[in-house]
Amino acid sequence: MMGRHLREGVKNLIRNSWMSVASVGAVAITLLILGAALLIAFNAQQMSQYVAGQLQVNVYLKQQVTKAQAQQIVGEVQNMPGIRSVQYVSKEEGFKQLEQMIGTQYHDVLGGLSQANTLPDKLIVKAANPQDTVTVAKEIQAVPGVDKVDSGQQVVNRLLAFLSVLRNIGLAFVLGLLVTAMFLISNTIKITIFSRRREIEIMKLVGATNWFIRWPFLTEAMLIGFIGAAIPFAILTLGYRSLYVHVGGVFPILTFPLLPVSAVAIKLFGVMLLIGLFVGIWGGIMSIRKFLRV
Amino acid sequence: MMGRHLREGVKNLIRNSWMSVASVGAVAITLLILGAALLIAFNAQQMSQYVAGQLQVNVYLKQQVTKAQAQQIVGEVQNMPGIRSVQYVSKEEGFKQLEQMIGTQYHDVLGGLSQANTLPDKLIVKAANPQDTVTVAKEIQAVPGVDKVDSGQQVVNRLLAFLSVLRNIGLAFVLGLLVTAMFLISNTIKITIFSRRREIEIMKLVGATNWFIRWPFLTEAMLIGFIGAAIPFAILTLGYRSLYVHVGGVFPILTFPLLPVSAVAIKLFGVMLLIGLFVGIWGGIMSIRKFLRV
């Protein structure tokens, strides 16, 4: 029996070609936009993780600490739990970095400052988990020889707040697109079925059960959903792959790494197929219902 | 005669209520997403202008210039063409600003620096047109008493490049949405008309001219487009207004001003109405054509 329904579904799709193209087109273009938004969202999330991964604790050592003692402290910190990396920055390196950081605008101002100005030795510590940055900073404070610890708490908080605002806007937009896609797809299926309400009524009058009528429509809706998801998926994956290859896997200007094609493709395929197929079927069931009451 | 067509269009819309609701819904939700994207895009453009407006030329005066001479130079620069504003920053103020700018991470490092370190007096000059910043800087270089001029050329260029990438991504997305909206709306109208192809054929067989048949359909498409544009316009304008009032006209975290409601509403209304109405009509004309050949 399933064989008949599948056959009928495919047959309807083909005989009804004009309408089928319109429906598949509507589903495809809706999912294309949604998919593009998802691609950006996935990468933005990856970026925010990448940026969070840059968070660091600056540990300033006391003036009287010698180079040898400093190396000892480095070892000690390295052995603490929850630490990913420890980097030692000497006074001299520190001055160079300060010069660079202050940058062009105030560069000449520093010209008057002698290198003799005593900068302290510094350790740059990264937590294994960016969220633990502040906790790690507190623990390091207790290590002897350590003068001041700066976890950049303010910067951290401001950055995380900014990223969360960005994420929320993005999320709201993607959710909006998702709801839109679902509405539009089920709407398209609805209109398609509406235009065939007389046929449904006739089938009912000839003695067909509700499921006998539903199945071919559902296979058809499923096919529309599947093709309508496959087309934009192909376009997006190929487009993203060529972009990825073109820029060498790193987003220019912002210089942060893009997600590899394979990682993105699976998620994208899942979301798009899920929407295409299941919204199609659900929309189909809901709108056939109206016309089965004969 | 126009009266009849308008009347028939409205009548069809009402009698065909199920399909009408579906069509208006599809148009409305498409334009809602497009409108939201446009609102963000308008504000992003405004932001990039705002940021560009922050561009400035730092003019460092020679050490020997007295406060009185400095005031004279300020007046001179102010009278040059293409200048929006000139702000005088004394040595002392300059040091405070440097402290602030260096920020938390390196703050204690500066503790060792005495205020006696000779910072030069400084003028902060803004060009009337941000793009002219570099040109203005060159002209100021020629003024006597000026030591160095820093237009931050590197920063300017990097910032402008970053903004243009952002703008391009946004533009591509909005354009994509625009095309989608146009496709979906004309597709919806197409399906609506397809489901009434028999009626069109009958009218033709009874002796109606093509335009006699088209007009009621077009008024109907126009009404669908209009209502489908008005609903999301109302939602977006009210939503944006309440957001604007809620945050006091300034976007939090980034602290840049939002566009006022009135400025946004007109553009939004224009774009949405244009798409809703004209895409509706165009889609209508194109798809009726098929069925008029009887």
Next chain:
Amino acid sequence: MIEMQNVWKNYPNGTIALQGISVHIGKSDFVYVVGPSGAGKSTFIKLMYREENPTKGEIFVNGFNIGRLKPRKVPLLRRSLGVVFQDFKLLPRLTAYENVAFALEVIGAQRQIKRRVREALDWVGLVDKADVLPEHLSGGEQQRIAIARALVNNPTVIIADEPTGNLDPETSWGIMKVFQRINDRGTTVVMATHNKDIVNTLRKRVIAIENGRIARDEAKGTYEYED
């Protein structure tokens, strides 16, 4: 087989189509339903396969209580009937063959579909139009496909609403012979018709409906509407 007791039908727009119909049609009866245009013949027939629900009164068809029938059971009722609709109601996307086969597929018949459909098409003389879509058939050909569909699954009751309205006299008599043969095998036939010739020649029971009421119910009756 078919039993109606004081059946009324008011349409939602206020038209009272039937006003107290009581009738009994036994197994293997052959009944003509006659009456002027708009008298209520189609309504009378639509109640039997539950296209319309009665406003008042009891209807039993093949043991189903129409007024109390659960929606789930309606397909079972309809499968026990063969219905020729006044407006044919062919599925526009299916060929003539597929339209007839549909009535067999609906009941889950798997075997001999091909043979049985060919046979039904042969009864109505349209074997060579098997692969044509309804919109490419003449009016009379469409009507004959509708008849073939009603006959194909050997129903116990045939209900036909003006099955010869679009047929020439010769073809009409061909169809009547098929109905007669099926009736001889024990199938009940209920047929609304305007065809005076047929009613007056092939004499059967005649139920005349006028203005929603049974005006006459005669065994071996005549059409009796002279101009």
Next chain:
Amino acid sequence: MIEMQNVWKNYPNGTIALQGISVHIGKSDFVYVVGPSGAGKSTFIKLMYREENPTKGEIFVNGFNIGRLKPRKVPLLRRSLGVVFQDFKLLPRLTAYENVAFALEVIGAQRQIKRRVREALDWVGLVDKADVLPEHLSGGEQQRIAIARALVNNPTVIIADEPTGNLDPETSWGIMKVFQRINDRGTTVVMATHNKDIVNTLRKRVIAIENGRIARDEAKGTYEYED
């Protein structure tokens, strides 16, 4: 009025519906077109209002050369005719009144629409069904609305495809009286029919089509298809 010279019609699916029809129908003629189901009567009629284009041959209707007619001119041809379609072709979203009025609105008539529509509805006896949608009318009532629509704008030629197929004999004779009256006023009437009674009683010219050819063309002819 209507002139056909060696007209052939092959449908795209290969059916040859007409094979060399030549006929002349003059002003205020009254012609019955008879023939078995699928003979080509409807095709013959569809060519006159250019629903179908001839494959070969020349057709002139009311001075229009059908084969060479520009699409822009087709509405003018159709407005000069009143057509009753075999499948009615009523607009489903318009009431009975609006369906009839549509034929007047199409020609740009502004005045007296109400009076003329009422009059046409009166001819077919359906004034009290004016505000009903087609799907809420009986088969015969729908057919009569289709007839009223064809008559309402006083065409010079009435083309009717089985206009009494769904009507009881009494109502059919009422319609025939209207056709006769209109014909007396000088309107040409071409009517495909299976109604032997009418053809043999109200004697007119009979064109018999069989297998796409004119088998017989007699003034004051008879139906001549006995069972």
